[in-house]
Amino acid sequence: MTRSRPARRWVVTAVVAAAVLALLTRPGAAHGGTLRLSGSSPQVPFWLVSLTGGGVIGVSFLFAALVTDHDLIRDVAATGRRLGAIPASLTGLARAAGVAGFVVVVAVGLVGPSTPTANLAVLAIWVGWWAGFTALTYLAGNAWPAINPWRTLAALLPAGDRRVSPRAATAISVGGLLALVYLEVLSPLSEDPVLLVAAVLAYSLATLVGAVVVGDGWFERVDPISRVFRLYGRIAPIQRTGDGLRLSLPGAELTRPPATDPRPGERAGSAVDPEPAGGSSRADGGTAAARSQDRGAWWARREGDATFVVALLWVTTFDGLVSTAAWETFARAAVGVGVPAHALYVAVLLVGFGVFLVGYRLACRLSRRTGNSYVSVPEIRVRFAPSLLPIAAGYHLAHYLDYLLSLLPSLAVVATDPLSPPASLPVLTLPGWFGGVGLLAIVAGHVLAVAVAHAVAFETFTGRLQPIRSQYPFILVMVLYTTVSLWLVSQPTVEPPFV
């Protein structure tokens, strides 16, 4: 084959792609206007929505496959600027606000009105914190280490320093996450203000005991809630590095190991802008054996992160799954046969997590095969796990955005007079086209995940064709998952039966 100039090839490819885009409207956006998440009859059938979503993910992979310049990919991932250090007064204010919020929630939950939609505790926890603050975390940045009231309270208590192995830490955080999501699904617990506050206090006791025993590492590595926010925060454009805040592209931090837990041997700066003076992270320089142990522990923490990311993805899916009519049919059939309802939920929660974990590990193993590479499978698992986070975030946004926006006025009104709120509370009614925003969020999350995985693949594998081929199993899984999750989100919402 004759040698063609690379520039001409790029121009031809770009022109063809642009022409295709110009000629055909993007079906994903065109139909979004006719769908509502609350289930009025749509013009576009559910199966076509799912198919479109899967198709958009496939197309985004194909477009990513056209970007093969190592330098361009690295430059895009490294783009950013320092924003300066966080003022200590702001941190102090955040800590005070967190503790004040906690105290108010507990107080109002115990003595406030018993109607869930009129109780500040219920609204603040589900609408303000779990929906709103989480969305802020992955859209803007992770402020949880400052706002976390338990961390502030734990600072007043004596701190232990019992070492928790990374495996134990992962087991506790994953178990804690599954337990918390199970409690969230149990509607009597999540809606009754007194029961909810009881759960909050039980969690507070557990986490404060953990913080006292383990020390500061508890919130950094073990506590499930802090871990969720830390991982979601890595999607955001504003990142906390060793020397202040840094603004970069959303998702760029997912292509690197976390800046707040640098590799041993690197300084605690951003992995992208390392400190000019090198040096060991151990105060005494460390022996070779100690350094090797540090690296082993760091690697085990990254593997724990990968497992936790898969768990987080599963629980967001589970949250949506149990609100669908299809689940209701299945649950009624199972309970009718004689399966205890709670056991059914717990079993599905655990089995689903297992399926997701096995599926992810299998995809990593296949990736090594389609890429025809000698890179080890654990390496692939650890490097590509962060790319799953935007999927979870997109799903979270789709699931909670209309809930958040419609109840935000109620939250504001109840906050002004928590103990005797007005009888009728304002609720924002969203326009019919708003369901499309949720669908777009899911698709956007997947597209970002494809881009991040593409960048990581070019980092990990050699050449320019092999990284693309290594992505086939992940793309297949993502297309299937998008199809299923769009179907889930476009279903009318139903209360989970029996709980």
Next chain:
Amino acid sequence: MTRTRATHDRPDARPDDRSAVRPDDRPDALPDGGGTPLDAGGPGDRPWGAPSTAVPPETDPSRCPYCDRPFPSDRRRTLHLGDAHAAALTDEEAEAVAAVRDGEADDLFVYHLKVVAAIVLLLMGLAYVYAFVLS
């Protein structure tokens, strides 16, 4: 999963193939079979560092003469030389890198044609389905 390559079957091997030579001054060499991901050297702008590797048993991989990382083929190893050790290459190695990259660029062009065709087919297919359903 990976093919066993006989040591004599290396169509991409250059006459002065250095894979059999192990210079003494390689401070960032990986231990045999791939070590932890942090033992190997590599360019400082790689946040993850060099990946750990696992070679299937009874395979004789091509190894990078600078960092000892194994590869399933000489072609892949040459690409790695260009990616990771560009500053330290000898003239022959640089030539080999340029030649293999050229070949890869040709393969990549053909692949990109297929990708563009797939994009066109996928989007046209979706458009037709919509036209059919909404009519």
